[in-house]
Amino acid sequence: MAMVEIQDVHKFFGELHVLKGVSLEVEAGEVCTILGPSGSGKSTLLRCVNVLEEIQAGSIHVDGILMGYGQDAEGRLYELRPKELAAQRAPIGMVFQRFNLFPHMTALENVVEAPIKVKGANKSKAKAKASELLERVGLAERADHYPAQLSGGQAQRVAIARALAMEPDLMLFDEPTSALDPELVGEVLAVMQDLAASGMTMLVVTHEMGFAREVSDTVVFMDQGSIVESGSPEDVLVNPSNQRTRDFLDKVLSHDS
Numbered sequence: 178m179a180m181v182e183i184q185d186v187h188k189f190f191g192e193l194h195v196l197k198g199v200s201l202e203v204e205a206g207e208v209c210t211i212l213g214p215s216g217s218g219k220s221t222l223l224r225c226v227n228v229l230e231e232i233q234a235g236s237i238h239v240d241g242i243l244m245g246y247g248q249d250a251e252g253r254l255y256e257l258r259p260k261e262l263a264a265q266r267a268p269i270g271m272v273f274q275r276f277n278l279f280p281h282m283t284a285l286e287n288v289v290e291a292p293i294k295v296k297g298a299n300k301s302k303a304k305a306k307a308s309e310l311l312e313r314v315g316l317a318e319r320a321d322h323y324p325a326q327l328s329g330g331q332a333q334r335v336a337i338a339r340a341l342a343m344e345p346d347l348m349l350f351d352e353p354t355s356a357l358d359p360e361l362v363g364e365v366l367a368v369m370q371d372l373a374a375s376g377m378t379m380l381v382v383t384h385e386m387g388f389a390r391e392v393s394d395t396v397v398f399m400d401q402g403s404i405v406e407s408g409s410p411e412d413v414l415v416n417p418s419n420q421r422t423r424d425f426l427d428k429v430l431s432h433d434s
């Protein structure tokens with residue numbers, strides 16, 4: 178089984194049919210980038226993977242585990258209790274467009290918070306690990322800074338370190354550079370690229386075409402709640418077979434240039 182298996186997922190917000198039978202697999206160690214116009218359902222799909230949103234039909238497995246439900250000895254599904262849900266989510270790190278760091282905590286405190294509170298990690302070990310992670314994202318010297326004292330790019334790198342502190346098997350990125358000043362985008366993409374090179378499985382929603390082209394194993398193009406096309410970056414970005422993909426790329430690339 179692939180690390181992420183999304184099968185025929187449907188998601189409604191009231192009457193609005195936002196995901197219309199989405200199926201997607203991401204193998205362990207692969208980077209899958211999702212592109213598509215605003216409102217096509219990219220963020221919603223990502224949020225469904227770690228059960229921030231409930232789905233109405235289909236299934237999502239991560240690491241072979243059916244997300245959002247438990248299964249009793251007879252194979253009957255039951256709704257998870259909050260603790261069980263938290264345990265299901267634990268191997269999944271998520272980085273949002275806005276960093277959501279705790280403003281009253283330093284960078285280091287933000288990174289150690291979850292391992293100590295959620296995992297019950299030993300304090301001094303968690304601190305040493307957090308320092309290592311801040312070094313990994315190039316912020317060893319900013320460990321004692323508060324979020325307000327960090328640039329957007331630095332704050333986003335702390336958010337990545339914070340997600341990594343939980344030792345995830347899968348990282349979800351939801352437009353991680355969209356809220357940043359253009360000159361800060363590169364430093365966050367560089368950290369993501371390093372992470373990809375280290376073998377992390379990543380599902381990334383972004384408008385960064387360079388990242389999609391150079392770092393992804395698979396590129397997925399979504400439109401109006403469906404996957405229109407997916408394949409290698411070469412297939413989807415250079416030789417797209419679908420007119421909707423071509424129209425989208427023309428628009429994005431003319432905007433970029």
Ligand SMILES: Nc1ncnc2c1ncn2[C@@H]1O[C@H](COP(=O)(O)OP(=O)(O)OP(=O)(O)O)[C@@H](O)[C@H]1O
Nearest residue numbers: 190193195213214215216217218219220221222382
């Ligand atoms: N919590 C919600 N309640 C109601 N409708 C929602 C909710 N979240 C998203 N939607 C709607 O679902 C659709 C898909 O939204 P989604 O954010 O997944 O798209 P997207 O492709 O990620 O777009 P963007 O690139 O602008 O973030 C949109 O029509 C949006 O308005």
